[in-house]
Amino acid sequence: MSISVSVQANGPQASVTLRGTLDSMSQAMLKQQLEPVLANGSVSQIRLDFSGVQSMEAASAGMLMMLSHTAKARNKAIGIVNANAAVLALMHKANLGKVLSIQ
Amino acid sequence: MPSIRTHIWNGRPAPCEHDTLPIARIGTVQPHGVMMVVVPETGAVEHVSANVEEILGVPARLALGQPPMACFRDPESAGRLAEILRPGRRFFDNPTPLSANGRRFEAICHLRNGRLFIEIEPYVDAEHDYQSMVQAAMEQIARQTTVAGLYDAAARMMHHCTRYDRVKLYKWLSHGNGVVVAEHHAPDSKLPASFLGYHFSAADTPETAKEILRTGKTRQKPTQRGSVPLLTRGPDGEPAPSGDAVDMTDCWLRGIHPCDNGYNRNLGVGSNIIFPVCMDNTLWGLFVVHNKEEKFLNYDSRAVIEQMTMMFVSRLIELEANEARMGERQQLAMQMIGTIEGAQAMLAATAAARGSHLQAVRPHAMHAVSRHVAALAPTYVSANGVDAAEPGRPEDRFCADLLRVADADGAAVVRTGPGGHVHLVGSTPDALTVRGLAGLFGTRLPAFEEGGWRVFATDALADFVPGGAELRRVASGLLAAPIGSRGDMVMWFRRERVVDAVWAGRPPTTAELNSEAMFRPRSDFAAHRAPLAGASRPWLESEVLLAAQFAAAVGEFWQRQQRPAAPPPAPAPATPLAFGAMEPDQPLVVDQAQEPEPVGTMPALGFGFMPAPVAPSRWTSVG
Known part of the structure; x- marks a missing residue:
């Protein structure tokens, strides 16, 4: 398995911790795991903790953009935190910061 | 991974x-913009494109060795460039607006190999x-x-x-x-x-x-x-091509x-x-x-x-x-693993059962179960002996499912070790050829490395393995995954699909590919009809992943069967079956003389014993 996801919701904030490699084949699992969070009306902020993500590939950047689109449509904000240097470099190359918040 | x-x-x-x-080190720059390559530690321009004078009004010899701000007299632009040069910067909020020579530009920056690249493009309005x-x-x-x-x-x-x-x-x-x-x-x-x-x-x-x-x-x-x-x-200090x-x-x-x-x-x-x-x-x-x-x-x-x-x-x-209905196929693969596990449990229970009335039932039951799952079970029963294991027929459910998992035209399970054999389903090369293909991994075909996905797929096997027309016809597409690490393997095949292709110009011949002609721009884009042969329908990434997961799950099950979890029940006495062969990699053989009735006469022993599927967490969703 290339990615594992754990979700903790605390009031309006949901924290999603990812571990592994985010690639074309793991994106379906991430989407599936995030669906309840996106459907949760009391959550307004979703924090994706990338500290355990070793690498990420372009299709996953596309998936994160689509996710941000869905979240915005449901009045939620998505932010990415703790990405490592390699992942951060890919995010910047993809101009992901123009679509969602990266810290 | x-x-x-x-x-x-x-x-x-x-x-x-x-x-x-x-191409990456071509040494030239497109004429519509200026490129500067800066040494971050000194802030000095190390390389600059020859058009810097034409576009920014500063000769190359004056730009080289100076900070990029030297080309921008506008204080706002110089300030923005100074911010780009701030020590420790790794990422840039592209583009940065600049102006020089009465024109507007956008700077796009990135770092590579310890150098800061500043590309200065003319500003144009976007469509939106x-x-x-x-x-x-x-x-x-x-x-x-x-x-x-x-x-x-x-x-x-x-x-x-x-x-x-x-x-x-x-x-x-x-x-x-x-x-x-x-x-x-x-x-x-x-x-x-x-x-x-x-x-x-x-x-x-x-x-x-x-x-x-x-x-x-x-x-x-x-x-x-x-x-x-x-x-x-x-x-000599004068500008020279960077090469x-x-x-x-x-x-x-x-x-x-x-x-x-x-x-x-x-x-x-x-x-x-x-x-x-x-x-x-x-x-x-x-x-x-x-x-x-x-x-x-x-x-x-x-x-x-x-x-x-x-x-x-x-x-x-x-x-x-x-x-490609990958969700359904993933469920199917999980059910098949469950079937193999269930069949194995049934074989073990049947073999261990006591009672004279079971003498007749046992081989029937074992063969009926085995013929469905034999190829993928840790132990298996062959009615005709291990060297003549019956090819599976696509109409048998387990065989059909094996094809459906990969949407394949044929499949083979290669078993090594004593009594090893090749179990074929559907449209495949012959058993000898399949064994030969399996033996090519690690030489002509890549080895299955540990620590990653252990799988190989190609739509055009003949590009890697020379074979005759018959191999190309039935096995242009190969998807192979090892079961465990002893050389056992499951393979799926797709037939060649010849496409009546229309080409934009005649494709080059092999001789032309290796000639100076390849350095001349192509001029012929007229429709040219020629078949595209030697390839199958393409394998999807999700299909390749599922194949890898399926084979890994079978391998895990085999490995679990090798571990003695509990003392096995005592075997029934006076059995005609070779129970000593119940090791996972050993075949369990039914004597020819006791060959049971065909499975069709024993419907209760089909797939009615379907156990619970394996834990879904083992599988990465592909749906």
Whole structure:
């Protein structure tokens, strides 16, 4: 398995911790795991903790953009935190910061 | 861990003369912008393009060795450049607006190999603002429910953002050739010729160009007017060509090879942009955007299209998996593992049962169960002895399911060790050939490395393994995954699918591929009909992943069976069966004399014992 996801919701904030490699084949699992969070009306902020993500590939950047689109449509904000240097470099190359918040 | 896509081998079989062109280190820059390569530690310009005087009004010899601010007298621009040069910066909020010589520019910055690249492009207005473009792209991509619809929508959106004359979506096929799968024309297109459905030869893209495209780097060529040299200080302190000193892989302004310029001119194209479509660091295809006249697209528009390309890939993976019913096939694979586990439990229980009335029932039961799952069970019963194991028939449910899991025309399970055999299902090469193929992993075919996905797929086996027409006919497509690490393997095959292809120009012959002709721009794009043979339907990434997971799950089960969890029940006395052969890798053989009735007479022993499926967590969702 290339990615594992754990979700903790605390009031309006949901924290999603990812571990592994985010690639074309793991994106379906991430989407599936995030669906309840996106459907949760009391959550307004979703924090994706990338500290355990070793690498990420372009299709996953596309998936994160689509996710941000869905979240915005449901009045939620998505932010990415703790990405490592390699992942951060890919995010910047993809101009992901123009679509969602990266810290 | 390498992505699943790296296990799909569909490259160009024959090398081409122009494969080693030093494209990344071409030493030239496109004429519409200025490139500066800066040493971050000193802030001094180490390389600058020769057109710096023409565009910024500063001679190259004065720009070299100075900070980039020396070319910008406007204090606001100089301040922004100073911020770019701030020590420790790794990322840049591109683009940075600048002005010089009474003109507006945008600077695009990146770091590579310890050097700061500042590319200064002319400012042009975008067709739409960034936010509205990205919003429209997201909505269009998200709305699509079919792969074909996605292709068309993406091509339409490309035109929406660029307003170029023609957009082509080009998909790579086996042998490294490609086909245009979608096309969109501007209503007033000055390039009315359509290439929809046309095939393009693998030789059109040198391997070094593909290497750069694989990084996801967009290639914009606003003009076909050639390039200007990149300069650095020579030994005498005067500007001299930089040659191949600078790796421009990530540069927008990287110069164009004359052959490439000629190719586009011969197509009647004045300006083009190529957006690579990458799936897990491999190249799926390209969006190729053409304009009759010279045209320049600003950075934000290119950024939106790059993002749209990423969204396109993400949605494509989903839709391809939906259309291939991968969710159902994953469930099926899990049920099959459950069946194998259940069958094994039943065999063990039957073998251990006591009572004389079981003497007759036992071989019937064991064979009935085994003939369905024999190939993939840790122990198996063969009615005719291990050397003559019956080929599975596609009408048998387990065999049919084995084919359905991979949507294959044929399958084989290769068992090694004492009594090893090849179990064939559907349309396959003969057992000897299958064994031969299995033996090629680690030599002609890649070894199955530990620590990653252990799987191999190709749509064009003959590109790697010489074989006759019969092998190509039944096994152009091969998907193979080892079970455990002793050489056992499951293979799926797809038949050759010969495509009656229309090519954009005659593809080069092998002799031409290895000649100087490859350094001359292609001029023939007229429709040329020639079959595209030697390849099967392509394997999807999700199918390859499922195959890897399936084989790994079978292997795990076999391994579990080897561990003595509890003392086994005492075997029944006076049994005619070879119970000593109940080790996982050993066959369990029914005597010829006791061959049971065909399974059709024993419906209760079919798949009615389906145990609970294996834990879903073992599987990565592909649906």
